[in-house]
Amino acid sequence: MSKYRDDQIKQFAEIFKALSNPNRLRMFLHLVTCCVPGTVGSFDAEDGVSACVGDLGRDLDIVPSTVSHHIKELHRAGLIRMERRGQKIECWVDPVILRGLARFFDKPLTG
Amino acid sequence: MSKYRDDQIKQFAEIFKALSNPNRLRMFLHLVTCCVPGTVGSFDAEDGVSACVGDLGRDLDIVPSTVSHHIKELHRAGLIRMERRGQKIECWVDPVILRGLARFFDKPLTG
DNA sequence: TCGATATTTCGACATATATCGAAATATATA
DNA sequence: TATATATTTCGATATATGTCGAAATATCGA
Numbered sequence: 001m002s003k004y005r006d007d008q009i010k011q012f013a014e015i016f017k018a019l020s021n022p023n024r025l026r027m028f029l030h031l032v033t034c035c036v037p038g039t040v041g042s043f044d045a046e047d048g049v050s051a052c053v054g055d056l057g058r059d060l061d062i063v064p065s066t067v068s069h070h071i072k073e074l075h076r077a078g079l080i081r082m083e084r085r086g087q088k089i090e091c092w093v094d095p096v097i098l099r100g101l102a103r104f105f106d107k108p109l110t111g
Numbered sequence: 112m113s114k115y116r117d118d119q120i121k122q123f124a125e126i127f128k129a130l131s132n133p134n135r136l137r138m139f140l141h142l143v144t145c146c147v148p149g150t151v152g153s154f155d156a157e158d159g160v161s162a163c164v165g166d167l168g169r170d171l172d173i174v175p176s177t178v179s180h181h182i183k184e185l186h187r188a189g190l191i192r193m194e195r196r197g198q199k200i201e202c203w204v205d206p207v208i209l210r211g212l213a214r215f216f217d218k219p220l221t222g
Numbered sequence: 223t224c225g226a227t228a229t230t231t232c233g234a235c236a237t238a239t240a241t242c243g244a245a246a247t248a249t250a251t252a
Numbered sequence: 253t254a255t256a257t258a259t260t261t262c263g264a265t266a267t268a269t270g271t272c273g274a275a276a277t278a279t280c281g282a
Contacts, residue, residue, distance in 0.1 A: 003144070009133055009136055013130070013132060013133045013136045017128075017131035019123075019127040020128035021269085021270075022121050022124045025123060025127070029115065029120070033114070053229060054228065054229085062271070062272090064228080065231080065272075065274095066270070066271055066272070068230055068231085069270080069271085071229095073269095084278085084279090086280070087226095087228050087278075087279045088227095088228065088229085089228080089230095101216040102213070104216075105212040105213040105215075105216060105217075106216075106217060132239085134240090163259095164258070164259060164260095174241080174242060175259065175260085176242075176243075176244095176259085177240070180240080180261095181240090184239095195248085198248075198249045198257060199257095199258065200259065
């Protein structure tokens with residue numbers, strides 16, 4: 001019936017759950033638009049391909065602990081990667097997951 | 112920052128919430144794979160482009176009232192369309208929404 | 223080492239969600 | 253009209269979620 005295995009379906013459900021909160025979705029879009037996906041492996045914070053936790057919470061009207069919680073959810077779902085750089089913790093979108101999502105919705109249309 | 116308006120972000124969040132439950136995601140995939148999106152307007156249940164509520168609940172180990180609830184959620188999110196045909200109520204994926212989702216994840220990669 | 227900045231952890235609480243079972247509604251058919 | 257099939261509505265319940273504030277942890281710079 002479906003071309004996805006049961007564990008893959010559960011993983012996609014987790015991903016969609018992570019994107020189901022408007023604030024988390026805004027953070028994700030912030031990262032998607034500020035970063036340059038497709039450049040897998042060539043990650044470099046100085047090139048502006050990542051954002052720190054403080055950046056992501058700006059303009060969102062939620063306290064830092066809530067921002068942190070949301071970022072943890074995005075990370076748990078596998079959507080983003082994180083790395084400490086001094087005081088800040090930089091986040092960026094996992095390009096592989098993003099590609100998987102594009103195919104998830106694209107395939108039924110083109111294939 | 113983001114190319115999406117606030118109300119669009121909320122709408123996408125609603126869509127992802129609808130897909131965040133494994134059983135609902137299975138129903139959605141059932142419809143996506145059994146139907147032929149892209150054929151907007153040429154809907155015809157006899158051609159197998161839709162499935163009834165009973166079909167969608169099969170192999171899911173949940174009672175009909177729960178299936179009905181999930182389908183209502185998919186419909187509320189705008190993912191599927193419904194129409195009564197005799198005793199049964201046929202469901203099919205809204206091709207426009209599906210296309211919007213494909214672009215949502217595809218654009219940051221190609222644009 | 224002390225203070226400032228950045229982030230996380232923890233506990234609390236109000237709200238939302240997934241599921242069930244029983245009862246109601248709609249449609250078809252004998 | 254009576255019965256069977258398909259689906260929805262309603263109320264209950266257990267669990268999950270979003271958010272906050274306070275306190276803890278990590279890092280940098282004076």
